[in-house]
Structure formats: C-alpha cells, structure tokens
Amino acid sequence: MQILINLANGIRSWLEGMGLSAASAEVIMSAVGALAVVIFILTHVIILILAERRVAAFIQIRKGPNRLGPLGIGQVIADVVKTLSKEDIIPAAADKFVFKIASTTLFATALLTFAVIPFSKGMVIQDLNIGIFYFIAMASTGTLSILMAGWASNNKYALIGGMRAVAQMISYEIPMVFSILGVVMLTGSLKMSDIVLAQKNMWFIVPQFIAFVVYYVAATAELNRAPFDLAEGEQELIAGYFIEYSGIRWALFMMAEYASMVAASAIATTLFLGGWLAPFGLDTIFGVTIPGFVWFMIKLYFMLFTFLWVRWTFPRLRVDHLMHFGWKFLIPVSLANILVTGIGIYVYQRIIS
C-alpha cells in the first residue's frame, strides 16, 4: 500500500510544481482523498449488501441470493440497476425541500466521518489534532438528517421512527463518548495517529475492555441496527424514517447507513484493536512484510462481521428496555470505567516513579 502513499505524494508535488501554494495543494489532495473514500464506501456498500444477505442466510440456515453469477455476485449489479432506474416519488403532502435534502445531508455527514480515519501509516485524509472529537461531532450530526427525513415525510410511521431514532441516538451517544474518554486518558491525545501509535505495546482492548464493550453496544445503537433497530422496525413501522423514500433517495439512506457502519468499525479498530499495527509485532511473516493497510482491513472486516452476526442473532429490544439499558446501565458503567482508569493510571505512574 506504499504505492498509494507514493502516488499521493506524487500528485502533491506535481500540483506544487504547477505553481500552486502548499496550502491549496493540500486542499486539492483532500478532494482526491474524498473521492478515494467515496470509491471505498461504494465498494464496501456493495460488498456489505451481499455479505449481509449471505450471512443472514447462513445464520438462519436458508439459502441467500445465489442465482445470479457465482455466489450471487450478480445480485449486487441487479440491485444497483434497479435502484438507479426506479421512479423518484415525493409524496404530495411532504415538506418537499426538507424531504429532498435529508438524504443528501445524511450521506454527506457519513462521508465526513471518514476524514480522520487512518487506514494506514500516513493514509488519512486530514489527521486533525482533534481527531476523535471530530468523529464524535460528525457522527452525531447524522441524527439531524434522520429527524429531517422523519418529519418532512408527513407520515405517522416516519415521524414515530424519526423521533425514536433521535431519542435512541442521543441516549447512546453519552456512553459512547464516555467510553472513548478512557482511551484518550491513556493516550493523552485526540489525534488518531497518536492513538494508534500508543498501542504499540498493548492494544487498548486489554486495559479498556469494558470501554470496548460499551463502545460496541453504543455504536450498534447509534447505527440503528438490530437489536436496536426500533427506529425502522419492519413489523411495527415498516421502514421508519425512510418509509416514503424510493429509488435512489432510498439507496442513499442505505449507503449512509452502511458507510456509518464501516466508520464505526474503523473507529473501533483504531481505538481498541491497534489500527494498522500488526498483532504481537508480526510485521513480517515468513519474510514477507504485510502492509499496515492489510492488517487494518482484516480487523475492519472482523468488526463488520460481528455487526452482521449480532444483527441476525438477537431479537429486537422493547423501547422502554432500550432506554433503561442506555441510561441506567451503560452510563453508570462507562462512568465507573473512567474512575477506574484514572485511578489505575495514577497508581501505575506511582509504581513507575
């Protein structure tokens, strides 16, 4: 994957050779990175749509899509063509402007979260010094788009779905932020590359195991995925906040959802599973140097698989159980985790000195 970094540096120096200042070259590189991430997201959406249906079929002991092409790969193309060529229906009663922009802004916020994710050493669009804080801010902005979609549809199911989504997302955001705090205390930095490099000796999943579990549960709830998919529960709300959307606008919602799932898995990988670092210092296996990007992708896919696994294993929660679990269990646990981490670091420093 060094090739990609060299390519990026090549384009950068070419741009500077064209007479652009370093700052504007940096901005253009950001656009190039954003395009690369768009391609990355599209590839993953396509892989995940198929993977989800195959894993679901595998877990429920039935056959998934397996007719079109080997392993049903052709199904993906059929899906894309279908959603692209479908009619774009905007209900007459809807608030048309908000209805139209909701799907676009949701996708934009999902894309924005990718700005700080370090795919490998140096492979990050913008290594902001407030990295993880930026991620939290951007991830929670998605709530607004969901409320916009639910409200503007002028449909009772959509409104209930949107309201539930907001209540759920703000409730589970607090434990998520608190669980990330433990990692920040250990690292002393919000920068993503610093967080990865701090895990050189030990991945943070070991000292921060509770935080990892809390983060995982909260991230599942933030993504509105089963068992926390009350906002779009098929049996009661049909599709929740995007019930009125059809065709490509609906596909944008699905893309945003899968993109946020990839982002949440990537953050879990970066914060707790050592990011692009090789496990146990296994940088080379049998003399072959495995690039950091490959390790990152292996960990990313492991996390994505667990999300699929959880979705098809657990039944949906009841709405009051969901809120109680968030407010009365996860928040005290994550607060206690901060206290224990703080005391632990202090005692450790005492012993060292």
Next chain:
Amino acid sequence: MLTSYAGVGVIFLVGIIFPLILLGVSAILHSNHKKPTPTKLLTYECGLETEGDTWIQFKLSYFMYALVFVAFDVETIFLYPWAIKFQSLGLFAIVEMFIFITILLLGYWYAWKEGALEWI
C-alpha cells in the same frame, strides 16, 4: 491548521455533490417514466387514506431525555481537555475528577429520582 479544515470543507462538498450526481443519473434513467398519478403521491399508510394531522405536539418523555442529554453532553465537552492533560497533572487531576464526577452523579441521581429516565 486552517488548511486542514479547508480540506474537511472540501470533503463536505464532495459529500453533497456525489449524491447529486447519483440523483442526476437516476433522473436520466427514469426520464421515460410516466408522471406519477395523484393516487401514487398519497401518504403511505395501511391502504386507507391518512386521518388527521401528522405534525402534532409529540410525547413529553422525549423532551425529558433531550434535557438530560444536554446536561451530560456539556459535561463530556469539559471532560475531554481534562482527559488529555490527565497524565501530566498527577494527583490534582484525580481529585478534580472526583469532584467533577460527583457533581455529575448528583444531577444524574436527581434526574433518576424525578423519573426523567422512565419511559412512560
């Protein structure tokens, strides 16, 4: 530092433009479709026409959660700078943390006692 945020702005622009391109492609692909009939543009419900207003005043418990959320979210903003400087501050940071989290827990306990965390 400002160029980094200009880069983030560029990503936002890409995020807005890309869905518009998709919408454009889709519009070209389904341009030969007939205009949807008025019946098709009705609000989707169980097959009956929708009754009453949808944009109504909503359940109060959502508002209670939102209030508690605002309190907690402001706390987390203050906790982040503290967490970054934690290792260099030593005992002072520990004492600070206990004071701060005690205040937080006090508010949490009050919200719990008053039933703000109950789903009615």
